[in-house]
Amino acid sequence: MQHFSQKVLNRFGSKVDFKYLENGQLDHNVCWEWKSSKNPNGYGTFWYIKSSILAHRFAYEAEVDDIPYGLEVCHSCDNHACVNPSHLSPETHDVNMKDMVNKNRQSQGDNHKKSVLTNENAKKILINVYNGEYKSISQIKKIYGVGKTTIVDLLHGKNWKPIVKEIEDLLKIPVIDLYYMVAKPRMDDDMINYIRELISQGQSASSIARQLGFARNTISNIKKCISWAEVP
Numbered sequence: 387m388q389h390f391s392q393k394v395l396n397r398f399g400s401k402v403d404f405k406y407l408e409n410g411q412l413d414h415n416v417c418w419e420w421k422s423s424k425n426p427n428g429y430g431t432f433w434y435i436k437s438s439i440l441a442h443r444f445a446y447e448a449e450v451d452d453i454p455y456g457l458e459v460c461h462s463c464d465n466h467a468c469v470n471p472s473h474l475s476p477e478t479h480d481v482n483m484k485d486m487v488n489k490n491r492q493s494q495g496d497n498h499k500k501s502v503l504t505n506e507n508a509k510k511i512l513i514n515v516y517n518g519e520y521k522s523i524s525q526i527k528k529i530y531g532v533g534k535t536t537i538v539d540l541l542h543g544k545n546w547k548p549i550v551k552e553i554e555d556l557l558k559i560p561v562i563d564l565y566y567m568v569a570k571p572r573m574d575d576d577m578i579n580y581i582r583e584l585i586s587q588g589q590s591a592s593s594i595a596r597q598l599g600f601a602r603n604t605i606s607n608i609k610k611c612i613s614w615a616e617v618p
């Protein structure tokens with residue numbers, strides 16, 4: 387079990403709508419909803435050590451146990467905003483998917499019967515990358531049992547185009563941004579141009595550095611044309 391400082395726990399607790407019994411004790415049976423910011427899927431998000439993490443995952447790690455590597459934390463109550471640890475359990479992706487399909491939350495129908503990565507999984511990967519659930523492409527590869535190229539193509543919008551379009555419309559970001567969230571950063575001409583584009587959009591060096599996993603100075607130097615100036 388992870389030990390978070392009391393200060394962090396207090397900050398977390400101040401964002402939870404705890405429910406109490408008549409005797410004043412916490413009611414562990416009902417949902418405790420997240421009152422603060424949520425991602426487009428309705429999951430609470432919490433700022434912790436310079437990154438935005440999922441509130442229900444934090445609640446589980448703070449109150450119950452570490453989340454085994456690669457597992458997702460599922461809601462037995464099906465309420466994404468809920469952070470009551472008694473409604474949370476770590477499950478493999480497959481179990482979570484079956485549960486989702488049973489509950490009809492995911493759209494049905496898959497026209498790519500032959501592809502290893504189903505439409506549902508493609509969508510799930512994009513959403514989970516956005517939610518910060520994966521640290522690397524290799525991790526995604528392991529969970530879904532598909533090749534690296536499959537994931538890279540998906541995150542470049544080369545395949546599963548209807549799904550990619552749907553997710554881009556939903557998240558209001560190009561799918562390539564998701565690629566940079568999990569790809570090991572490599573400074574090449576493409577990356578330089580992408581960074582310059584973000585700079586021209588007015589994003590700060592520290593924000594860009596955080597998103598892409600570079601040092602802030604690296605970004606500042608690109609901004610000031612101290613480094614990589616030769617890239618057109």
Ligand SMILES: [Zn+2]
Nearest residue numbers: 417463468473
């Ligand atoms: Zn709940």
